[in-house]
Every structure is written in structure tokens, then in C-alpha cells.
Amino acid sequence: MAAATVSSPWFLLSSYRALRPRTTPANLILRLSGRRIRAPVGLTAPHTRLFRHITHAVDEEASARAAAARVDSGAPTIFDKIISKEIPSTVVYEDDKVLAFRDINPQAPVHVLIIPKQRDGLTELGKADHRHEEVLGRLLYAAKVVAEKEGISEGFRVVINNGASACQSVYHLHLHVLGGRLMKWPPG
Numbered sequence: 001m002a003a004a005t006v007s008s009p010w011f012l013l014s015s016y017r018a019l020r021p022r023t024t025p026a027n028l029i030l031r032l033s034g035r036r037i038r039a040p041v042g043l044t045a046p047h048t049r050l051f052r053h054i055t056h057a058v059d060e061e062a063s064a065r066a067a068a069a070r071v072d073s074g075a076p077t078i079f080d081k082i083i084s085k086e087i088p089s090t091v092v093y094e095d096d097k098v099l100a101f102r103d104i105n106p107q108a109p110v111h112v113l114i115i116p117k118q119r120d121g122l123t124e125l126g127k128a129d130h131r132h133e134e135v136l137g138r139l140l141y142a143a144k145v146v147a148e149k150e151g152i153s154e155g156f157r158v159v160i161n162n163g164a165s166a167c168q169s170v171y172h173l174h175l176h177v178l179g180g181r182l183m184k185w186p187p188g
Ligand code: 5GP
Pocket: 078, 087, 089, 090, 101, 102, 103, 104, 105, 106, 113, 160, 161, 167, 168, 169, 170, 171
């Protein structure tokens, strides 16, 4: 069996269990007084950061798995509401097939999402079929157009998170176009 990697769910879960707050008198008083315990009492700053990183990663993966479980319901996603303008967004580029708008939680100075206007079964890249070839090309070309418009042609990254273990949270295919800062490798 392959050894657990730092990003594997088992490593994260066992690390979370090892680091979660124990019931010390100090923690008990905080809990009873209804205050949130941010990290185990007595942990030093690097451990505290690691604790937060692990709990965040566990939360992110849990919500990604919950989103994945809802995929086949066919329910509209938040992006359908953005396409219909029911939810406002800052549109950067649009044509008959694709829509590009700023991510609500940007991970870089430029962070734009590009989506097909018709989902047509493309909840994720892994569901792509031959009939999607044209729109897939249009999405990638739109990434280049967006990069030019945003002034990041010299260096930018295009990301597609596919599935729960890649932390995909919205099941309407989308490209992330990121730039405006040094994009390190490997990605997290
Ligand atoms: P994923 O995690 O599925 O690859 O990316 C989904 C992206 O959609 C996330 O980066 C998230 O910030 C973004 N997002 C979620 N809800 C909204 C919204 O209501 N408006 C905008 N503009 N972005 C959103």
C-alpha cells in the first residue's frame, strides 16, 4: 500500500485528531463559556499555523465532498444564477458560449472564472464528451483573451479542479485564470 502523503485524507484526519484540543481545565472553561477554541492550549506558533492549515484543509475537503454528492441531482448551481444575472458578478469577458467573471474569493491579484453558458452535462472536466470539444476549445481560448485583457499575458496559470479530492466546490465546469503574482510550483 502506498505511504500516506501529506495531502492525503488519512494524513489530514490523523493529524487533525492528534492536534485537536484536549479537555484541559483551561479548554473546558473556554468551551463552557461558549468561546471558540482556535488551537490547543500550549501549542507554539508554528504548530498553531499547522493546526489551522489542517483544520482548513479538512473543512475544504468535507465541503467539496458534500458538493460532489449533490452533483447528480441536476440542481442549478450558483453559476447558473450568475449566468441568469440573478446573482451579480463582475464580468470580464463574454461571448455566445462562455462567460468570464471575477472570483468572489480571489487567490491572486487577478482571479477570473470562465464557464460555459450551457452546462450540458459538463459538471466537471471528467464528464467531457466528444460533443463538448468545441466549447472546451472556446473556454481555453477565452483564458488567453482574459489574460490579455487583464494584462497578465506574460505569466498566468489556468486551473481546473476536477472532483472532490481536487476540492472542486461548484459542479459547473470552470477554468480559473490566475495571475498578477508569482505562481509557485508545485501548486498546493
Ligand atoms: P472550485 O473550488 O469549484 O474549483 O471553484 C469554485 C470557485 O467559485 C471558487 O474559487 C469560489 O470562490 C468561486 N465562487 C463561489 N461562489 C461564487 C459566487 O457567488 N460568485 C463568484 N464570483 N465566485 C464564486
